[in-house]
Amino acid sequence: MPDLVIRNGRVVDPESGHDGIADIAIADGRVVAIAPGLDAGDREIDAAGLVVAPGFIDLHAHGQSLPADRMQAFDGVTTALELEVGALPVAQWYETQARTRRLLNYGTATAWLFARKAAMIGLAPDATGSSLAAMGHGADNPRWSREAATPAEVERIVGMIRDGIEQGGLGIGIPYAYAPGAAAKEMSLVCDLAAATNTPTYTHIAQMSNIDPKSSVEAYVMLIGLAGATGAHMHICHLNSTSLQDVERATQLIAKAQAQGLNITTEAYPYGTGSTVVSAAFFDDPAFPARTGTGFGSIEMLGERRTLRDRDDLDRQRADNPSALVLWHFLDIDGNARHRELLDRSVMFPGGAIASDAVPWSNPDGSLYEGDEWPLGDDKSSHPRSAGTFTRFLRQWLRERQALSLSDAIAKCSLIPAQIMESCAPAFRRKGRLSAGADADIVVFDLDSIGERASFARMNLPAEGMRHVLVGGTPIVADGQLLLDAAPGKPLRRGDR
């Protein structure tokens, strides 16, 4: 007898294109049968009137903690990966996570940036805390950010990254815009390593600007060049934010490179506001307002919820706490029709994944919150995408605008991200699908009510419409309620089968 049968739901498998009413039987954490009229299971979920789909795989999740997992569970996420930044040492990161309670499956890439800090200023890498917060470390000696590495340093950087991949890192995180001083010889060797180990790189392109030189387009051309020159799989993080107002040109270039067989993939999140640390190198540019089409008033301190006045204000905040999180409102998607169109183009880019770039939850004083209160208090802040990326995409693009089919929408949340990870970790071949043998990472949701509730005014509201969420066959959300004691999340490492 199966452990669980999900009965009479509208079962969507984006791989086969199946979209019809069926039952799903689950045993030992895997799907064992999908057909109408299956025999009874030990437990049953009545999914009549609901969509049953593979759980969402978030390629860009910086939260990596219990409160972050819980908020993402209501967004349909069953696997949350820290790929853009990554971690170092990788073995220490997995050991640390294994000692915490994780709802969602988890994994990390190897952190190029932290290898750089270690090799260039002697900052010992530490994977026991938040990778995003560690982006601000070493601000007092920004050589690691601004300068090209010497050949000896490059050798050490590549060596540390190789260690991380051997310890199970899911590829190489390259938040290039945080160390734009890194130059082509170093990057070509890093990408050589990615190609040799059959692991993707995940790049936040080196610079963001609508204006040459050092434009976003220039950075994409370099990334495309690295894919062609080294054979590495180059994954582009948040196409929506780093392209600024050049989304159209960026997507033309990427599509042309893909059509020539280069291994380039993309992701986007459905918001016009980003999040980062206040010390991010891309705020350094004296011409930041002109080059990005924004101003210092577009940068908002997350702790205080106030926008910056000018460069002096920015400099003071950086000196005070370089790891402080900020929001950056780079597109006005509520007030500007062209900006809405730019966002749409990046979200709808063919073959692109939806990924949240979810950030950790913070206390009012800006420190990270890693406790277990539920519901999460009104004083906790993050970014609405940490609670509502996938459900916002399903609400706006699928239900309200019908810009794509249900199966294609589910593919962008599950199958496409799984496929991006498969060469690195074959275990992803059992994720992002609903067929016999697949992992029972499953979401059951109400298409009529699915949607985010979190907003910039109230970030702590979980999304609505997720009725049941299973990770490896274990419920973490049941009848729309969080199961407080659940912790079925498992690690995913390079080479896992």
Ligand SMILES: [Zn+2]
């Ligand atoms: Zn990110």
